[in-house]
Amino acid sequence: MPALDSILQQKLSLLESKHLRREAKESARTSGNRVMRDGKQLISFSCNDYLGLSHHSDVLASAHQAIDRYGAGAAASRLVTGNLPLYTQLEAALATYKGTGAACVFGSGYLANLGTIPALVGAGDLIIADKLVHACMIDAARLSGATVMRFAHNNMDHCQLLLANNRADYQHCLILTETIFSMDGDRAPIGMLKRLSREHDAWLMVDDAHGTGILKTDPDGIDIFMGTMSKALGAYGGYVCGSQVLVDYIKTAARSLVFSTALPPSVLASSITALNIVQNDYSLGEAALNKAHYFSRLLGLPPAQSTIFPVIVGENERALAISQTLEANGYLVTAIRPPTVPENTARLRFAFNTQHTNPQIEAVVAILKQEGLPCAP
Ligand SMILES: *Cc1c(COP(=O)(O)O)cnc(C)c1O
Numbered sequence: 001m002p003a004l005d006s007i008l009q010q011k012l013s014l015l016e017s018k019h020l021r022r023e024a025k026e027s028a029r030t031s032g033n034r035v036m037r038d039g040k041q042l043i044s045f046s047c048n049d050y051l052g053l054s055h056h057s058d059v060l061a062s063a064h065q066a067i068d069r070y071g072a073g074a075a076a077s078r079l080v081t082g083n084l085p086l087y088t089q090l091e092a093a094l095a096t097y098k099g100t101g102a103a104c105v106f107g108s109g110y111l112a113n114l115g116t117i118p119a120l121v122g123a124g125d126l127i128i129a130d131k132l133v134h135a136c137m138i139d140a141a142r143l144s145g146a147t148v149m150r151f152a153h154n155n156m157d158h159c160q161l162l163l164a165n166n167r168a169d170y171q172h173c174l175i176l177t178e179t180i181f182s183m184d185g186d187r188a189p190i191g192m193l194k195r196l197s198r199e200h201d202a203w204l205m206v207d208d209a210h211g212t213g214i215l216k217t218d219p220d221g222i223d224i225f226m227g228t229m230s231k232a233l234g235a236y237g238g239y240v241c242g243s244q245v246l247v248d249y250i251k252t253a254a255r256s257l258v259f260s261t262a263l264p265p266s267v268l269a270s271s272i273t274a275l276n277i278v279q280n281d282y283s284l285g286e287a288a289l290n291k292a293h294y295f296s297r298l299l300g301l302p303p304a305q306s307t308i309f310p311v312i313v314g315e316n317e318r319a320l321a322i323s324q325t326l327e328a329n330g331y332l333v334t335a336i337r338p339p340t341v342p343e344n345t346a347r348l349r350f351a352f353n354t355q356h357t358n359p360q361i362e363a364v365v366a367i368l369k370q371e372g373l374p375c376a377p
Contacts, residue, residue, distance in 0.1 A: 019316040020337055031055050032355045035332050042332040043360050045350045050288040052308045052355045053234030053274045074262035082262025090268050093241050093275050099219045102247035104240045107260050109209050109228030110136040112238030117252030118144035126170035128162050130177045137176050156192045163200040172200035179211035183341050183349060185308030194221035213278040214285040215311035235270035237263050251255055291352035298365040299374055310347040311373055319346035322371050331364050
């Protein structure tokens with residue numbers, strides 16, 4: 001066996017022995033929450049398509065039209081010839097939706113963070129991030145070359161302490177958090193973070209990946225407001241909203257925007273239509289939230305704060321086993337393991353969707369209870 005393959009095979013075996021190997025299973029999604037896997041139709045509680053917009057007929061129709069008009073691919077970066085009129089339309093719609101001066105669309109949420117953070121801070125600057133921010137914010141923070149410090153999840157005393165003890169030693173300071181935490185479903189104290197960032201002359205960047213289309217957050221006091229079109233909007237692509245100057249700057253300085261091909265026309269058109277649907281009907285987000293509330297109530301746990309609700313299991317192997325039991329009963333709930341979540345907090349992450357029915361929610365709760373979940377605190 002060639003040397004590379006033999007080394008990689010050892011790494012795979014080690015992951016396997018710790019129940020940490022990951023594999024992409026073939027999954028045919030046929031609606032907001034129906035997935036065909038291994039020839040079996042499953043109801044999914046693992047899709048982030050909270051409003052079912054990935055299969056909405058208007059969203060599909062606009063994608064078809066965009067393909068017919070502009071083709072399948074964009075053929076170049078936005079700064080060369082990829083900047084379709086659909087970008088202008090989508091960015092205007094995003095700025096209106098978020099209540100900011102301007103917006104910039106990136107290839108994905110990951111690319112938005114990866115391009116924006118290093119464009120704003122570097123060596124000699126300080127990044128202070130919540131312990132649970134998404135991997136792509138951490139990757140971006142490392143890439144920037146700034147000094148990175150983490151505060152305990154949502155712990156404002158700790159955040160304040162880091163600022164008080166360190167802010168003066170650095171030129172610029174950027175605070176990173178999320179509106180809704182992707183693996184925990186809880187919300188950040190955005191109001192307090194706005195105050196801390198003002199008091200300590202820091203910029204506040206908030207990742208709204210799971211809030212977009214679901215919850216409104218006051219943009220005032222948020223310097224960089226990013227998110228994605230790949231979750232509740234059912235499409236693809238990331239964005240950064242903020243002042244016109246911020247957007248003008250990142251369009252020329254964010255390397256993930258400058259050196260990557262523009263999004264396909266169909267994806268831009270889908271996002272425009274989905275955003276329009278969300279803006280005209282605020283009850284959609286509410287409906288998805290209500291499903292999560294029903295679930296947390298049936299489990300006897302504190303109310304869901306978002307469309308995401310994790311049931312913590314602990315051990316990786318047990319989380320995988322319960323996920324398999326759910327699947328055998330027709331429900332798809334992926335087990336989330338380290339390093340996505342901290343050690344010993346493997347979990348079943350439930351994501352709720354407007355199309356889930358109460359009997360489906362009751363059925364998964366019954367299975368969880370049979371498995372002895374939720375664990376006693
Ligand atoms: C999903 C996610 C991203 C990445 O967005 P993509 O568009 O999927 O690349 C960024 N931040 C958070 C918090 C996310 O959950």
